[in-house]
Amino acid sequence: MRVHHLLLLPAILRSAVLAYTPLSESTIQGLPSPGKDFDIKDGALLSPILIPRVPGTPGSEQVLQHFVDFFSDTLPDWKLSFQNSSSTTPVSNGKEVPFRNLIATRDPPWVEREGEVGRLVLVAHYDSKLTPKDFIGATDSAAPCAMLMHAARSIDNALTQKWDDMAGDALDELEDQKGIQIILLDGEEAFSSWTDTDSIYGARALAEEWENTYHPPLSTFSTPLASMDLFVLLDLLGSPPQRVPSYYKTSHWAYLNMADLESRLRKMGSFKSSPNHKSKRFSNEPRKKEPMFLYEADKKDTDRWTGGYIGDDHVPFIARGVEVLHIIPSPFPDVWHHPDDDGEHLDPDIVEDWALLTVTFAAEWMDLEGYLDDGKKDRRSAEVLKDELNGEMT
Structure with a gap:
C-alpha cells in the first residue's frame, strides 16, 4: 500500500499502520535531562527566548538567531529553511511587518527527493504579544519552543544510529520513510484584538504556500502539507492549570498514545510535578491521585469535542486536511496574556514534565526503542557477546 493511499484511510486505521515499539522503562529512565538548560536566568535553551520578541523587532531577530545557532552548531544533520512573508497589521500604519517561520527537518x-517522506511535525510559535508592554510570554510560547529544542537534541543521535543500522536493508514502504520536522512559527499573536486577519500571520502564510507547493510528479506526497502525518502544536505550557482535553475526534488516537505515555511516566515516578514524586512525599505516605495533564483518555465519540473553539496556529492547517493534535490547556493558565507570564512564574517541574512527554512521544513515533542511550548500550553488549561466542566456537 502506498502512503498517499494510507492518508485516505480513517484515522483509526492510519494509527494502526503507523505502528511503533513502546519505549521500555529502562530506555525512558536513560533519557537525557535538560539539566540547567531550562534555567530562566542562564539556561542555554530557555533563557535566550525569555525576552520581548514582537515580529519585526530586534528581539524577534535575536530569538530567531538563537534557534538557528542551536540547530547549526548542535544538530547539523537537521536541514534548516525559512518561510518568509509580510503583512500590514492594525497598528502598523500601512507598513508591512515581516514574519519569519523556521523549519528544521530530519529525514532518512x-x-x-522531496515528497517521499511522511513526517511527525512538532510546532510552537516564538513571537510574543505587543501588549502589555515588555510582555515575555513564557508559557506563550517560549517554554514550548525550548521543549522542542530539547526533544530534537534528545533523539538526534538515536535517529542517526537507527538509520545507519538500516542502511542497505530492504525498507518497508510505510514504516521506514518517516521523518520529523520542527516548525517555529512567527506572528501567532494579535497586534490589536484577535480576528481572522489579525492573528496567526506566519501560520496562515505557511499553510497557504505549502498548499500550493507541489512535489515532483509521481511523488508519494503531493505537497508539504500532505507530508504531515501529524501536526502537534504545543502552546501555553509550563504554568498551572495544565489540563489538556482531547479537542478533535479525528486525532483522538494520537491523544491516546500521548496519554498512555503520560500514565506510564507517572507510574514510573518520572514526573517531577506529580504529588507522588519522591521529592514531594515521604516513602511511607499513601499515594495521591495523579493530576493527569491529558485527562480525557476515556472520552467517547458521543462526548463534546471542542476543537473549533480555540483559535491557534493549527487552524489554517486543519482547514486544509492536516491531522492535528492540539496540546493547549483548557482553561488557559492563570498567567495567560498577563504581565506575570514570565520566567519567574513558570513551574520548572511542569516544564520538565512536558519536555519529557514530548521527547518520549517523538521517540516512540520514530520507533527509536533500542537506539537511545540505553539501547545503544544493549546493542554493544550484544555485539560483544556475539564476538565472544564466535571465539569460543573457533
Whole structure:
C-alpha cells in the first residue's frame, strides 16, 4: 500500500499502520535531562527566548538567531529553511511587518527527493504579544519552543544510529520513510484584538504556500502539507492549570498514545510535578491521585469535542486536511496574556514534565526503542557477546 493511499484511510486505521515499539522503562529512565538548560536566568535553551520578541523587532531577530545557532552548531544533520512573508497589521500604519517561520527537518539519509517522506511535525510559535508592554510570554510560547529544542537534541543521535543500522536493508514502504520536522512559527499573536486577519500571520502564510507547493510528479506526497502525518502544536505550557482535553475526534488516537505515555511516566515516578514524586512525599505516605495533564483518555465519540473553539496556529492547517493534535490547556493558565507570564512564574517541574512527554512521544513515533542511550548500550553488549561466542566456537 502506498502512503498517499494510507492518508485516505480513517484515522483509526492510519494509527494502526503507523505502528511503533513502546519505549521500555529502562530506555525512558536513560533519557537525557535538560539539566540547567531550562534555567530562566542562564539556561542555554530557555533563557535566550525569555525576552520581548514582537515580529519585526530586534528581539524577534535575536530569538530567531538563537534557534538557528542551536540547530547549526548542535544538530547539523537537521536541514534548516525559512518561510518568509509580510503583512500590514492594525497598528502598523500601512507598513508591512515581516514574519519569519523556521523549519528544521530530519529525514532518512537515503531519501533523495522531496515528497517521499511522511513526517511527525512538532510546532510552537516564538513571537510574543505587543501588549502589555515588555510582555515575555513564557508559557506563550517560549517554554514550548525550548521543549522542542530539547526533544530534537534528545533523539538526534538515536535517529542517526537507527538509520545507519538500516542502511542497505530492504525498507518497508510505510514504516521506514518517516521523518520529523520542527516548525517555529512567527506572528501567532494579535497586534490589536484577535480576528481572522489579525492573528496567526506566519501560520496562515505557511499553510497557504505549502498548499500550493507541489512535489515532483509521481511523488508519494503531493505537497508539504500532505507530508504531515501529524501536526502537534504545543502552546501555553509550563504554568498551572495544565489540563489538556482531547479537542478533535479525528486525532483522538494520537491523544491516546500521548496519554498512555503520560500514565506510564507517572507510574514510573518520572514526573517531577506529580504529588507522588519522591521529592514531594515521604516513602511511607499513601499515594495521591495523579493530576493527569491529558485527562480525557476515556472520552467517547458521543462526548463534546471542542476543537473549533480555540483559535491557534493549527487552524489554517486543519482547514486544509492536516491531522492535528492540539496540546493547549483548557482553561488557559492563570498567567495567560498577563504581565506575570514570565520566567519567574513558570513551574520548572511542569516544564520538565512536558519536555519529557514530548521527547518520549517523538521517540516512540520514530520507533527509536533500542537506539537511545540505553539501547545503544544493549546493542554493544550484544555485539560483544556475539564476538565472544564466535571465539569460543573457533
